[in-house]
Amino acid sequence: xTLAETIYQHSLHLPEPAARQVLTFIQALEQGYRxxxxxxxxxxxxxxxxxxxxxxxxxxxxxxxxxDDLGVDAPREALD
Numbered sequence: 029x030t031l032a033e034t035i036y037q038h039s040l041h042l043p044e045p046a047a048r049q050v051l052t053f054i055q056a057l058e059q060g061y062r063x064x065x066x067x068x069x070x071x072x073x074x075x076x077x078x079x080x081x082x083x084x085x086x087x088x089x090x091x092x093x094x095x096d097d098l099g100v101d102a103p104r105e106a107l108d
Contacts, residue, residue: 029037039047058065 039050042050055065057063
């Protein structure tokens with residue numbers, strides 16, 4: 029078991045307030061040592077989504093769309 033896993037196992041047995049203190053201490057150490065905090069899973073999901081859709085209008089996007097394919101904008105009547 030790695031040191032990080034050992035710390036994690038110990039943290040599981042702490043009451044919530046103590047676990048928050050440990051997290052605050054770890055974050056302070058990260059700042060002191062200028063270590064980048066880990067990227068959360070939610071961020072990874074967002075980054076993966078952006079990577080998946082970025083450039084989706086690339087090679088397979090139809091290039092034969094003309095103005096005839098688009099709708100016509102019509103001004104609305106003035107509301108009185």
